Amino acid sequence: MPVLLLLTLSNIFMTFAWYWHLRSGAMAKPLLLVILISWGLAFVEYCFAIPANRIGYAGGWSVAQLKITQEAIALLVFGVFMVTFLGEPLQWRHLAAFLCLMGAVAFLFVGR
Numbered sequence: 634m635p636v637l638l639l640l641t642l643s644n645i646f647m648t649f650a651w652y653w654h655l656r657s658g659a660m661a662k663p664l665l666l667v668i669l670i671s672w673g674l675a676f677v678e679y680c681f682a683i684p685a686n687r688i689g690y691a692g693g694w695s696v697a698q699l700k701i702t703q704e705a706i707a708l709l710v711f712g713v714f715m716v717t718f719l720g721e722p723l724q725w726r727h728l729a730a731f732l733c734l735m736g737a738v739a740f741l742f743v744g745r
Contacts, residue, residue, distance in 0.1 A: 636694065639685030640703050644710040650674035651703050652711075658681060698741050705734045 650671040
């Protein structure tokens, strides 16, 4: 469970690092300032991602399981961010992509 929590926190910070500046008010900020703010957010993301991967790997997760789980969480976090922070509509394609990723997660965890 700590792995999933840490990966989720990691993805929240990384999603903000990559996309917060696309909001209308932030688009006016100088690019260098946006990069520096994003680097700060990415640093926090790494503070969660590195322990998540180390704990998971030490706990018996394979690298592939860690990566595909991270991707599934990233898509879920991004969907929430896209709708709530950027105000973009959720469409059926988003759900279909998430379901495909969940299938990939299932393939990597079956039989382990």
